[in-house]
Amino acid sequence: MVKVEGASVKLAWDTHGGDATAVAVERRVGDQGPWESIAKLPAAAKEYQDNHLPGGEGASYRVRALNDAGESAYPNVVRVKR
Numbered sequence: 001m002v003k004v005e006g007a008s009v010k011l012a013w014d015t016h017g018g019d020a021t022a023v024a025v026e027r028r029v030g031d032q033g034p035w036e037s038i039a040k041l042p043a044a045a046k047e048y049q050d051n052h053l054p055g056g057e058g059a060s061y062r063v064r065a066l067n068d069a070g071e072s073a074y075p076n077v078v079r080v081k082r
Contacts, residue, residue, distance in 0.1 A: 002061075002078050004053065009080055012047040013063050020065035020072075025050075030057035040066075053082050 001012040015023065025039040025048050039048050043065070053059055058081030065072040 002080060004080050004082060007051060007053045007055070007082060009050045009053045009059075009061070010047060011050070011061055011063065011078070014046070015043065015065055019067050019069075021068065022066040024064050024066055024071070026062050028060045029054050030059075035062070053080065055082055058082070 001010075003010040011025065013023075020043040022043055023041045023045050024037060025041065026035045027038045027050065028035045038050060041048060048063075050061070058079060060077050060079045062074040062077045064074050
């Protein structure tokens with residue numbers, strides 16, 4: 001789920017499998033910019049609010065699970081504009 005209000009974006013997700021130890025959230029401004037790590041959350045986290053959505057070109061977000069063996073693939077990329 002994604003909810004945009006002004007410069008604020010609320011992301012919500014479900015984690016599958018029980019072995020995650022953390023969740024990583026990344027943002028990319030525009031379509032071609034580099035991905036930036038904006039949050040590392042506990043595995044139990046199910047949402048994140050970014051209050052810094054850039055205007056104009058918008059941003060893309062992706063979330064993945066982390067554990068001792070490494071990182072999951074990024075299942076989805078969400079693109080938003082304000």
